Amino acid sequence: MTVAPNNACYETARHHPRKSDQLSNSHCCCNCSGFVLFRRSCSGEIYQIIFSLAHSMTQDMKTLEDNFRGQNKSCFILGASGETGKMLLQELLERNLFSKITLIGRRQLTFEGKTHENLVQEVVDFEKLDEYSAAFEGHDVGYCCLGTTRAKAGADGFVRVDHDYVLKSAELAKAGGCTHFHLESSRGADKNSKFLYLQVKGQVEADIEALGFDRFSIYRPGVLLVDRQENRPSEWLARKFFGAVSAVCSTSMSIPIQMVAKAMVSNTLLQPEQKTEILENKAITSLGKGAGK
Numbered sequence: 050m051t052v053a054p055n056n057a058c059y060e061t062a063r064h065h066p067r068k069s070d071q072l073s074n075s076h077c078c079c080n081c082s083g084f085v086l087f088r089r090s091c092s093g094e095i096y097q098i099i100f101s102l103a104h105s106m107t108q109d110m111k112t113l114e115d116n117f118r119g120q121n122k123s124c125f126i127l128g129a130s131g132e133t134g135k136m137l138l139q140e141l142l143e144r145n146l147f148s149k150i151t152l153i154g155r156r157q158l159t160f161e162g163k164t165h166e167n168l169v170q171e172v173v174d175f176e177k178l179d180e181y182s183a184a185f186e187g188h189d190v191g192y193c194c195l196g197t198t199r200a201k202a203g204a205d206g207f208v209r210v211d212h213d214y215v216l217k218s219a220e221l222a223k224a225g226g227c228t229h230f231h232l233e234s235s236r237g238a239d240k241n242s243k244f245l246y247l248q249v250k251g252q253v254e255a256d257i258e259a260l261g262f263d264r265f266s267i268y269r270p271g272v273l274l275v276d277r278q279e280n281r282p283s284e285w286l287a288r289k290f291f292g293a294v295s296a297v298c299s300t301s302m303s304i305p306i307q308m309v310a311k312a313m314v315s316n317t318l319l320q321p322e323q324k325t326e327i328l329e330n331k332a333i334t335s336l337g338k339g340a341g342k
C-alpha cells in the first residue's frame with residue numbers, strides 16, 4: 050500500500066495497525082477536508098472508509114458547515130423518536146445545516162422549546178408506504194435510524210421493520226430525489242450471518258446499495274452507550290459494562306450515542322470519491338470527536 054506523505058495518513062497507520070493486512074490491496078487518497086480515505090479495491094465488495102482527523106479538523110469542519118449551509122438543502126429523519134434519532138435531530142438543529150428538516154414516523158412527536166417550531170412532521174403508515182410517497186419527495190439527504198428488536202416485535206416483526214420498512218423508505222426517498230442516504234446499521238452486519246439480527250442488517254445494507262444512491266453511508270456502531278427509556282435488561286447490562294470499560298480505555302465494542310449522531314452529521318459535509326461507504330465503530334468515533342462540542 051502506498052501512503053501519501055500526510056500527517057493524517059500517519060495517524061491512521063499508527064492507530065489502526067490491525068488494518069494493515071486488510072488494506073494491503075487498497076489505495077489511499079485525501080479529500081479536501083483533511084481526511085484520509087482508505088478504499089478497499091476488491092471487486093464486488095462494499096467500500097470501507099476509515100477516517101483519520103487532521104490537526105485542523107475543527108476549523109475545517111466549520112468551513113464545511115458554512116459552505117453546506119449556503120446550499121439551502123433539506124433532509125428527513127426516519128426514527129426520530131428513537132435514541133439515535135433524538136440525538137441526530139438535536140445535532141442537526143444545533144448545527145443548523147438544513148433549511149428544512151422533516152420527521153417521518155408513525156406518530157406525531159411533541160417537543161418543547163422554540164428550536165423545534167420549524168420542523169415538518171409527516172405521519173405515515175409503514176404498512177402502506179406507497180400511499181405516503183409524497184412525504185419522501187423533495188429531500189436532498191435522508192437519515193434512517195429506524196429499527197426495533199426481536200424481543201420487542203418478534204422475529205417476523207423485526208424483519209418487517211428493520212428490513213422491509215427501511216428498504217421501502219429508501220426506495221421512495223430515491224424516487225423522490227434524495228441523493229445521499231444514511232443508514233444506522235450494526236457492528237457485525239453480514240447478510241450471510243447465521244444470526245438473524247446481523248443477517249437482516251447486512252441484507253438491508255446490500256439491498257439499499259443496489260438502489261444506486263449518489264451516496265450511501267452505512268454506520269456500524271457497537272453497543273450504544275445511552276440510557277434508554279425502554280426496559281431492555283440485556284442491553285442495560287451491556288451498556289453498564291462497556292460504559293465502565295470505555296471510561297478507562299477506548300474500545301471498538303461500544304460508543305456513546307451522541308458520537309454516532311455527530312458522526313452522521315459531520316459525514317454529510319464530506320465529499321468522498323466512493324458512492325458507498327461503511328464506517329465501523331472506530332471510524333465513527335474519530336469522526337464524531339472531530340465534530341467538537
